[in-house]
Amino acid sequence: MAHAVEKHPVTGIPANPEKATLEGKNKYVAFWFFLGGETVLFASLFGTYVGLLNSGAPEELRSYNIFEMELVFIMTMLLLTSSLTSVLAMMNMKANNPGRMKLWLIVTLLLGAGFLGAEIYEFIHYYHIGHTFTSSAFGSAFYTLVGFHGAHVTFGLLWITTLLIRNWNRPIDVYNAPKFYVSSLYWHFIDVVWVFIFSIVYLLGMVN
Amino acid sequence: MAQTTAMQQSRKYNGIMDWITTVDHKKIGILYLFSGIFFLLLGGIEALLIRWQLVKPMNDFVSGETFNQLITMHGTTMIFLAAMPMLFGFMNAVVPLQIGARDVAFPFINSLGFWLFFFGGVMLNLSWFFGAAPNAGWTAYAPLSTQPEATGVDFYALGLQISGFGSLMAGINFLVTILNMRAPGMKLMRMPLFTWTTFVASALIVFAFPPLTVGLFMLMFERLFGAAYFDPALGGNVVIWEHLFWIFGHPEVYILILPAFGIFSEIIPTFARKRLFGYTTMVFATMLIGFLGFMVWVHHMFTVGLGPVANSIFAVATMAIAVPTGVKIFNWLFTLWGGQIKFNVAMLYSVAFIPSFLVGGMTGVMLSVAPADYQYHDSYFVVAHFHYVIVGGVVYGLFAGLYYWFPLMFGKALSEKLGYWQFWLFFIGFHLTFFPQHFLGLFGMPRRVFTYLDGQGWDTLNMLSTIGAFFMGVSTIVLLVAVVKAFLSKDRVKPDHWGDGRTLEWTLPVPTPEYNFAQTPLVKGLDTFWLEKMAGNKRVSVAEEVSDIHMPNNSLIPFFMSLGLFIAGLGAIFQMDNTVVGWSLIGFGLAMTFVSMFLRSWIDDHGYYIPKSQVEADLKAIREKGEQ
């Protein structure tokens, strides 16, 4: 849009740079709608999981015998904290502090990578004790749900990394702010899903 | 982004490259429309083969296996590759114009959505050439669909997955377009009904496709990688697929019918020269149908054994949908009431729709009576029901829309004379085909049977049904002739071809310039063009001065992104037979897609500007021709 957008006198960029332009606003709204769809996507996966909980698995491979609380707790803390750091990054973006925004995004990435590493470790561990994708309907449903989440994390990491590199030497403006903002929404959504995963899959699964 | 970049050069191509790279919603609309018509012909040929096999008892025209492939491909093609794309075609071509916009919210994603649909459709139909079309019905119930030898289902799972992503993108795109891109004064309650129904149908897409996506992933993982969601031997449960499919499947039928309702709601007021009766209730009825549509899917599963409580609840919920739909029917009737009805072909289809769809809706309510459905279910009664609503509703709507908007989209009109022939052949054929099927079902004929013994009282009715189908076949050929004739003819139409146009799209010159509106219109009420005409104005008021117009660039990326997924999909299918080839294709295809995505986010694309001088020149030329 050719119209100049009003800049905030203090920060030097518009107050909400992520939706200051029509393009930005479109992106912002569209991404929320996409998350609405993702909600249903994960609901379908959760539904399948609860429908098949422990189904077809021998006693020693049932949820309450394989899940380990320590690892899940660490993963939860990593992801929750990364959600906060991503908020901090966005606050710095709105305040037009590109340096600190980048810093917090890097911290977010590191936390996310840590989470992913732990998840991979966890899967390898299960694989060795015989709880695999094809060992039972329970196994299939478990890996599909948690794996879809893991794939989202991976995609989020790649996405934010690309944005960081691409915009490393650029100022924050109404062209790249929506991109950062939307990727951070995505990151929060990953955390939302994880909250349900650790509550329903892991904690509930551990209650015998 | 005036402040970030200087004005950029426009990136343009010619000929076929223009079609592959276009991001213009009007051209994408045409692409959707013609791909849809192509698949309609394919699905129609499959329908004719089905009917030919059933013309007499114990016919051996095709084998049971081939027959199952035919019905599966017929149902899948018609729903996903013919009806939906043709509707998307009209949405693309018309909705931005109806709301006074220069384009959709995401032109790039619009193109991506089309190519995903296209490659998904090609993938599905490639199965014929690999000797194995999917054969488990369009519903693909597990474990029939997970039998290892049913290799066609691989094409089903991957083809629908790819085209499903396209639908999801189209859905979000239309939602945002309609919310954010409206011209000044175009309040929500001034939007034409086609825009409204597009909006609601798009919302349904956003929530209905994810369960299908998950279901298809599970089907694919089970077939290709040995997962066990539906395998009782490993603790799987076959009912899960049915739920996921129908949680998607029922809203899907409203995704089809709501835009068709929208088309009729445009045509009926136009040719009755009367404002739509009960506009506000029409809007709320649309939303209510969409909302209730998510709470009734179990009516497809009454016989699965979910128990009397679930069956009763969902039976009553299903019946409730008759109320908002009835509101619509009566509103249409009362729009006609007191009008000045002109019967051209578009109007004939709209008027014929009312009783045809009514019959389909009534049998729908009869089906919703759970204990009665124990008799109807999976019998020809159901086949009769859904063809009455789909053909008598959606296909009539598509034909009506085609005659109505053809002049706008192509600058030429379809022959009314051929149109009458086409209409009557189709109308007669349609009732002749599907009316007898109600009785076949009640007489005990199951659906999806490739043949039947004689002496069961089904022979005459089947014969009638087949004859009817061929009437529809001839009618379709007439339609093709009409289309070709229109393209060959030199007569160009004027703007507001029908003379009675009420909405903004009819204010535009034909052919419509790529930026649609030289000056964004100022909307003064519902049916704003009509209001201006009644006030004696030749043109609608404008909301801005002529100025530079920002346009998006063409792009090859959507094509390659979709092609990559297509190749990866083929790889996933082939890795069953040949691991090396399969996985290399998967790798190559996904790489192509991800590199394309990466390029998209790496390369800044700020579009370009059409200079004010050119817009002014265009305007002048048009006005000199005395057209606007």
Next chain:
Amino acid sequence: MNESHKQLELEVKAESKREYQLQLISFAMMILLTFVAFGAVYAELMPVWAAGGFLIILAVIQVFLQLYIFMHMNNRGNTWIVGMMWLGIFVAIITVAALRLLIW
């Protein structure tokens, strides 16, 4: 001019501080909820029948903190966003309920 600019700067700072505190508080609450959830399971404080409801309630509270505070879902002009998210949540609930209750 300079004076008013300073004034504005202060306002912005105060506003950003408020926002910052809000986010931190919400984060602290999330951590707290997480601890409660893990702790309850770890210490086997709940009877099995109550565990599901309890854990889900904690999760729902936490998710609303995410949506409404971290993600600012409730911002001005977000009516349609909120509406669509709630619709999504509604469809999500019936989907999970169906796959939990309507299979056997």
Next chain:
Amino acid sequence: MKSFKKLLFGIVPMMMFAVLLSGCGQEGLSALKPMGEGAELQLRIILISLAIMLFVLIIVSVIYVYVLMKFRRKDESIPKQVEGSSTLEMIWTVVPIILLIILAVPTITTTVELAKAKEAKKEEEINVTANLYWWEFEYPEAGVVTGQELVIPVGKRVGINLTSKDVIHSFWVPALSGKTDTNPGLDNEMWLHANEPGTYYGKCAELCGPSHALMDFKVIALEQEEYDQWLADMKAKQDENGEKLVADNTNLTTGEQVYVESCLSCHGGGKVAPSLTNFGDREWLAGYLENNEDNLKEWIRDPQEKKQGALMPGFNEGQISNEELDALVDFLYEQKID
């Protein structure tokens, strides 16, 4: 637009005529000629809903025809632009709601009535297992297994358990009752009731593969005494066959020998392939063919030719010579219980 009306009113009578030609369908097969309580309940509610639909249809049609005749374009005048009418809109919201409530009540009561399988099972219980293109019927109390023909006593509700061995099928006897799916790995139940003795046609109603269309079966209803007799005879014959063929395999006729060598392993218990205990009594072969020697021989030589995708292997002349086949066929037709 006169042709429009003419055609509209031309097609309908034509179709009515076609339907009249075929009456209400075939006796013993049509849902419109119910022969048992289930189908009667269902027909009753079908007719209730049909009546409501006809009522709506008539109202809409009257308005429709009137509007189309009255308001054709006569001149170029602009009609009055009406926004709507809350009274009218109220009417066509409330009236359908009332009609639907009238429909919902019997819907729920009938659903509940049809779900009373547990009670029926206390009296009589039969297990139905669907297999790729054939039906297995087990009488758990009597210990009898049979296939393709389900024999039930008349005059009472018979409780049925349903499941499947492979894919989903659906058990449908239109003249007696609506269908219930047979899901692999899951159990379902329903009840079946026949008013009078006779043969009723059964269909598989869920797409299950290339021979889905041919997966027919029959329900034979007998008077209670005859039924008891039949069950006892079946039991005796089944025991006798089992004992004779397994225990004493030296002294067999050619037919018996071929049967033991080639057929018994699958057909023996009636669980892998249909039991042949009363094969000689059956009117149909493979559920849908006339049960005669020619068909039987062709079937044994090449079952897939008659039922694409059937799991039974074919036997060529190398495996069963022509003479042996004759003997086998004779033996099979001797398998009768009355």
